[in-house]
Amino acid sequence: MLKTIIEACENFCQHQIRLPSTIEDIQTKKRTLIAYLDINTADGRQHRVYIAAEPSFVQRVSKLFLEEDESDEETLIDMILELANLIVGSAKVIAAESGESSYTIDTPHFLKIDIFDFSYDFSKTLRVENDAIIIAIKELNG
Secondary structure (H helix, E strand, C coil): CHHHHHHHHHHHHHHHHCCCCEEECCCCCCCEEEEEEEEEECCCCEEEEEEEECHHHHHHHHHHHHCCCCCCHHHHHHHHHHHHHHHHHHHHHHHHHCCCCCEEECCCEEEEEECCCCCCCEEEEEEECCEEEEEEEEECCC
């Protein structure tokens, strides 16, 4: 599951932001906008997917979709929610096309603007230039 979500995030960076990304195991210790959404698999397992992006990464998304050079906090929160929805929704399609088990996704929720300090099972960080986004997954009923 992490593999398809990372692939979806890489695709977003390449096709929407139009810049290459690199993948790291090390998480950023900077302040991030943090959202999550839950995934329910066909076999009854539930996972929480966290999307935590530095404000500069989210501002890139805001510039892309809203053409705003400097968005306010409320707009950045809306953008992290939209980003979570876009990435995990795209991953769902990638998973279905590759024959992985299907899943449904719930509505994204905003958590906070702070250092990412939630418990997780797997995570990766993608970087676009100096901006980072963390993808982390926690199994909820495992």
